[in-house]
Amino acid sequence: MSGDPISLRRGRSGLVIRLSEDGDFHMLCERLEAELAELRPGNVGSAVTIDVGARLLTTSQLLELEAIVNRYVGVRIVQIIDSAGTGWPEAAPEPAPEPAAAAAAAPALARTPAPEGGRAEIRVERLPLRRPPAAPLGAEGEPAQLIRRTVRSGQRIVSAGHVVVLGDVNPGAEVVAGGDIIVMGCLRGLAHAGARGDEAAVIAAIRLEPMQLRIAHHISRPPDDDVHSAPGPEVARVRNGVIVIESYHDLAAGVAM
């Protein structure tokens, strides 16, 4: 492949950006940025679909693409698809889960990020993580890494197993674990549990006020107008394809298990 790292066309439902299979990711980002800058005047309100084709993307690369698209006023990602479809067992795209359904599944849940509504909302229907879900690394009985301090802004903890933090995780800090993440304090930063694809991983904290939560390939963030913080410990997990937050006490009492 010698040509463009990206191709851009106008589809029925908005712009479709197709990424080439190979080539430097950095160059691709620059090119995307240039294309979007040129498009900008006539395309306020455009819905953007990113077709990653057969390209392998990491979660952070995906976020970078999201960030670039978000920089352009009025343009928003509605969908990320991989047309090559090699890594996806499902034939049809999964419908975006209804927030109501998710709420019904978890009665105690107060803060399910609504996938529709504000312009800035991103509905990622299928994420192009091609890595097959590996055998869950952080199963019960697996070793955990114990962090006996507060994880501060700019610090990053990465562990293949579970991570237990005896302290806070501050804004700007990141904890990435192959298994579960337990914070015996306030989680205000970013936590990524099941980072190798384990959807059964959970994130628990005495106070859960995260910047962003990631479990396997699912990403969620609190709604922009969310100032409410539930008192007491909470647990985040994946239910019906979305990350939901539940009170730990309800879980422990067996209500929502």
Add this chain to the structure above:
Amino acid sequence: MGTAIVITSGKGGVGKTTTSANVGSALAAAGKSVALVDADIGLRNLDLVLGLENRIVYDLVDVVEGYAKLRQALIRDKRFDNLYLLPAAQTKDKTAVSPDQMRQLVTELKAEFDFVLVDCPAGIEQGFKNAVAGADQAVIVTTPEVAAVRDADRIIGLLEAEGIRDPRLIINRLRPQMVKRGDMMEIEDILDILAIGLLGVVPEDEYIVVSTNRGEPAALSRESKAGTAYRDIARRLMGEEVPMVVHDAQPSLFGRLRRLWGGV
């Protein structure tokens, strides 16, 4: 042997230099011998705030490079005989000095002074690494803003990595009236995130602008609320127990009435 304290923040413009000048002056006024080191090479300011800029002959880089003796570069304050400034070079940059050289310099100063206060530049790069080299303790300055608190948090983590434990916090430019209205971060919110000891709270005070421009530290003024806060901080650094009071820059109703009546 004295104590070397680095005054740092991560974010710029939160009042590191003002804090250095005022705490240094307050310590000197209390009879301690103090060396102020301006580690912000290339952007020197501390001499201005102290009103000493026209006395600079040699600077920190001259000492490190061997062009001048430490004694020659130290400038004696015009108000206190026991307060000295080691000015930064203005025509060089941060790479002109290495952490090892700074460590040696600070060690030399500690032998002569009770307190060595190092005014750290903003940022987390070479300038920061130079400034913290040789410091025994750290004082972190923040303002009640999320960006400043975030950077302070980053700095605390970096200080831990440098082996400087238990830094203490100064919350600068607090406006008690705004906090009361819920428009400004509260002291408790900041301490909740940073989880370090509080050394002092300095209220927003217009007098700081005046004193900085004149080169007369506010800590020497009995009128200035910020000055009072800086004197409290100096006493805490000397090991005294001083109750944590937020000196409100806004005069009380009684105070205003008294002024109307032409009172004291």
